Amino acid sequence: MEYAMPLVDDLLTEMEAYLWFCPLDAASGFWAVMMTRRARKISAFVCALGHFEWLRMPLGPKNAPMIYQRMIDNALWGFVQPKGGWATFTEQMRIAEMTDAEDRAGVTEASVSPNETSRTKFEADRALSTTKSAVATLVNSPLADMYSSGEPDESSLVPVLDRRSFVDDICFGSETFEACLATLDRLLSRFQECRISVSFSKSLFVQRKVDFLSHDISAAGIAPDAKKAAVVTELSSPASKKGVQSFLGALNYYSRFIQDFAVYGAALYQLKDADFEPGGDLSAARQSFAMLQQRVRDAPILRHFDRGKDVHVTLFANEWALSSTLMQEHEGKLHSVRFCDRVLKDAEMNYHPAEKEVLALLLVEGMLHSARWEDYSRLHPVLNTRVGAQV
Structure with a gap:
């Protein structure tokens, strides 16, 4: 399975208009994903206590982050829906969970048959989960497999956010307190439809300054976690x-x-x-x-990139490295937005200083591909000319 994972730098952009922020952390992580019968057999393991099969997706499989990321993206953007639609799936899942809850309520140590001396409550619970579970039956049915055909179904859902999550970490914001609450309400309603829970203890709701992916984010800009x-x-x-x-x-x-x-x-x-x-x-x-x-x-607070403002770039190059600084004007002064740099390759160390500065400009353009859409390919021919002979 291949699914494009988001980049941290891309998730820290498009926040210049936010005054209120809301970072959420999905509860239970990968355990929110039910395992199909085939997946249970593949992920089974044996230990001193016996043979065990995962009923929910563990942390071990290499494609687990991609599966979970796809599920969260589908909830945020509404790409595809289960066969029959979200309303039908949600109602059937609710009924299945009620059925399982009623079945489990009758499974106690006293309810286990005295003739089955070797059967424990754990084994009785496992039997219900693997053979009689209405939720497991629904998960393994074609109704719940929205990706089985390989083609997306027409979804009645519309995107609730214009942002992606980083696996189970989600951050969004708004200009006003009321707008942020409205977005939060839409997001939680969508998560309820998609059977995704949010951890109350790990989430913050409508704050001026928040921590997201080890960065302190506020209306003033972005800073590293102190x-x-x-x-x-x-x-x-x-x-x-x-x-x-x-x-x-x-x-x-x-x-x-x-x-x-x-x-x-x-x-x-x-x-x-x-x-x-x-x-x-x-x-x-x-x-x-x-x-x-x-x-x-002494790391500064980097301002949010504003597409509506002019961009100023300072370039530096010496014998072994390149450095670029992207700046924009705020309150009448130039403030840093991003620092970009890298070490020169062996062949690049022989370049003319002007050619190295072009490399520094290409470096900042390449790193900020998500912030600006420019045609900077015309700069590449400069590297193929005899700059040293012309200067």
Whole structure:
């Protein structure tokens, strides 16, 4: 199974008009997805207690995130519907759940036959789930399989949000408190139709500032999560190449907030195991490490990208790295929207400075593909000309 998963950067855009935010966390995660009989047999396992089969989707299967993401996307956008329509499916699922609840209410330790000394309450519950469960029967029927034909059915549903979720994490907002409540009401009604629950304890409802995917989001802009950023700034200097890689991996998630990340990080990327042996020179690496920690500590609040405003880009290129800063004017001043940078490849290090600046411009255009739709392919021929001979 292949299903495109969302990118974190794309989910942090299109929030420039929001004043109120509402992050939701779906309850139970993958367990909200019922397993078909075939899937139960495939995912079965044996342990010291016996043979077990998953009744709901576990965390282990590699396609579990894609299946769950597809289910949430279908609820948000209304792509397809079960055979017979959502109203029919919802009513039949309600009846099936009531039937199962009534059956389970009669299964107690006392109700188990005394002749079946080896049968426990757990085994009795399992028997009801696998043989008599009305919900399992409905899930395995063609009525519930909305993807069996491989073609989407015409759905009566309309999108309730113009945004995607990141698996079970959803964030949306509105300009006014009342509009945010109205969107929340539509979303919860849709989730009720699609049999999706929301965790009350993990969700926030109509707030000025929220945490979403380890980012602090407000009307003022986006900032890294203060607690997670503090952990990075308190790390001691790594004593091995693996420690350096872990440090750089932690910074990569917040690289959009770190100006000249690749410029200072290049010295760390070039480290080898031999550099950490006695006699190795780590002075440049320690300086880069300290500078990157300082940049994380001083990370600014990045403004939301506004499609209606002009874009200003500053470019920087040296012998080993590129750096670009996207800015827009707010309150009469230019504010940073995104920092983009990368280390140059071996062949690119021989480029003319003007060619490197073109690469820096292409870098920011490529990273912001979801923010602006521009034809920047005309910049590529510049790299094929003899810039050095013309300048």
